[in-house]
Amino acid sequence: MKLSIGGSVHDPKDPVGRLLFNVLAMVAEFESDLIRSLTREGMAIAKAKGQLRGKQPKLSLPQQRHLMEVYRAGTHTTAELAELFNVARSTVYRTVQRQEGAKAGK
Template identity: 40%
Template structure:
């Protein structure tokens, strides 16, 4: 692990992260104790100093930066107050590939390490960086698939005639009036003037009709 400058430390400091999902596990302490024992042994093996950070009764679905324990720990790492984040398994840190890929990117940009015992991952090691890149690529692939499915779903709904987007608040009789005026060749500006003169509500909370708002109603009707 690269040594940080101006820290005053003679050995690297790892923040060992512990997490259990349920209050019952937190109360019993068995899972936390097991994680603590394993991580302490790994720190001794690497000749690191260690501080424990925990989130008891916190779901893995919560983004790492938003957790009471892990969030401040990440900020300490960013400030150079510690050298690495250490955890027993990937699911202790995150169950979202995208969230974990973002955390790895943060670590690489800010210059601190991430060490997981399962799957074996260490950003200071070439194979660890390879695993990190695979996870980041998987996260991007997942995002691309979601975007593609969203586009395909919207296209299918349009093909089925389903209206997408916010429904117009313009009253039906006003819409019919605008469509009829346009069919008769009346300009948007002239229709707006007539509606304003008659005190017709826009249905959107605006005080006046404008050529652009008349045009929007007409085009929405055309679709």
């Protein structure tokens, strides 16, 4: 692999080529670190303003309550509940776990 800059070709095996490759690598690493730092700073500002909430739940609070009523009644399997509420089974399990955890915490 060789690097062509402004008409001159540099081989990474010679000293000048190695210097150029190292400088380019350092610039790329600096740019990556700068992007990461700015992203963290932006997320911290958004969190402080209350705008960073993460992914929204698939089910609204009334839907979660209804799911728990049907779940506690024991008339449907988890797969049937998932199909009924148009969500994945993991969402049903997670909702049940959160609701049971909230109930135990009270």
